[in-house]
Amino acid sequence: MNAMPSCLRIDPATRHVSLDGRDAAFYGDPNRVYAALHQHCPTFYWEEQRQWFFTGYDHVNALLRDRRFGRQILHIASREELGLPEPQPHLANFDLAERHSLLEIEPPEHTRLRTLVNRAFVSRHVERLRPEIAGLAETLIDGFERDGRTELLSSFADIIPVTMIARMIGIPDEMGPQLLKWSHAYVGMYMFKRTPEDELAADQAAREFADYVKSLIAERRKAPREDLLSHMIHTEHKGQHLSDDELVSTTIVLLNAGHEATVHQIGNSVRVILESGLPVPEMFRDEAATERTVEETMRICAPVHIFQRWALEDIEVDGIALRRGDKVSLILAAANLDPTKFSEPLVFRPDRQEAPNLSFGAGIHFCIGAPLARLELNTVLPILFRRLPGLRIAKTPTVKDVYHFHGLERLELAW
Incomplete structure (x- = not known):
């Protein structure tokens, strides 16, 4: 086994770990630490984060599905009971945008929101976008192919x-740069x-983002189109429509989750493929090989x-006694x-065919x-x-100091 990374201190007897999440030796190459x-x-207690963390595949997979754990706690206990601080006034806009986020709520609210949105994202619906995605990729490459180099991100x-x-x-497409700015500021909270x-x-971005989405909602109420926002506004689930606050939260989470991670993954994937030194044509020789390469x-x-x-x-997990109101972290990448x-x-x-990765979560x-x-x-x-x-x-390439996300600052390529 390789030597212990210098940024990491482990006491196996107590399962306590000291690790600076801001240390480039960690976020620049987290896989060595995870190994x-x-x-x-x-399973370890991360002293700096004051929380138990799980890295084992079976534990992470099970806990993501275990209904004895949830993304919310205040639906069953008060802040006072749990010793949680009151909401901070300077985060009022951010908290409002998160209040109905699909990522943060539990059934029955989660079921209602997810049911209204889910149809647009099932495989057979998104598959129709393949020609559009391919066309966009070809057009972008047309723009830099002759330069012989590009910063890919x-x-x-x-x-x-x-x-x-x-x-x-x-x-509209022209909002793209502004959406990126809002999203980058917004996810700074994580x-x-x-x-x-x-x-x-993040709070300012949440306010501006929400104001923009509200203006779009007003437009679509008057003149619906064939788009997801119109669908969410005009479709009901068990006699209920989404409220404006729910529409804003859902739109923001779809925009943020719908691109932030994929941007990082495109950069990460290109880097790992090129650094592997393996023959690239083999990785993409057909649809099945391409899928295996992407999953790897x-x-x-x-x-x-x-x-x-x-x-x-x-509840007890892996010998750790957890109390109601304790927060735990699951490291998908580990x-x-x-x-x-x-x-x-x-x-x-790239030809690996073992357990499915947990990068998209579970449950x-x-x-x-x-x-x-x-x-x-x-x-x-x-x-x-x-x-x-x-x-x-x-x-x-250098890795961004944005843990617990993992992506590159820049990816300078030449050909």
Whole structure:
């Protein structure tokens, strides 16, 4: 086994771990840390985060599906009872936008919202977008092919997912750059490096984002179109329509989740493919090979690393006694490296056919946009490598300091 990463201290007897989430030795190459955790204590108490974390595949997979854990806790207990602080006034707009988020709520509200949105994202519906996604990828490559080099995130990866999710919802293409700005500020709330400035920026983004979505809702109420926002406004579930606040929350979460992770994954996938030194044409020789390659890139360099859950009752997991109201974290990206499920887990093997990766989660909160993300990756990666034979990394990429997301600052390519 490789030496213990310098950023990591493990006490196997107590399963306590000290790890600075801001240390580039960690977020720059988290897989080495995850491998050490699998070796010494797959379930551990992260001292700096003051929380229990699970990395084992079977534990993560089971806890994502276990209804004794939830994304909410205040539907069954008060803040006072749990010792939770009161909402902070400077985050009022952010909290309002999150109040009805699909990612944050539990049944029955979750069931109602998800049912109204789900139809648009099932595989057979998104499959119709393949020609549009391919056309967009070809057009973008046309724009930089003759240059012999490009920074792939800004010229390609940033543009495709945000354009496609915006078109599905019914937002014009020209809003793309503004949506990216709002989204980057908004997701700053989920990063380990969060500062007071990040919080203020997220709250402002939530307010502006919500105001824009409300203006769109008013337009679609008067003149519905063939888009997801019109569908959400005018469709009812068991006699109930979505409220304006629910429409705003759902639209924001679809826009953020519908592109942020996929941007990172396109960059991560291209990097891992090029750094592997393996013959690229083999990886994309047919549809089945392409799918295996994409799944393997999502396994070894997932864009979203952590999902949190509240314990809704007293419960014991892996010898850890959890009380109602305790928060636990599940490291999806580490579960994807569990050596009991994956042979040579740190090695990129595009022909791998082992356990399914957990990068999209599991259970009722399984990523609703998974079919769209998979379609985008399976469509644009083969096009990129076919159009630009001889593609290579021109400058060593640096990983963004945005843990628990995992993505690149820039990806400089040449051919």
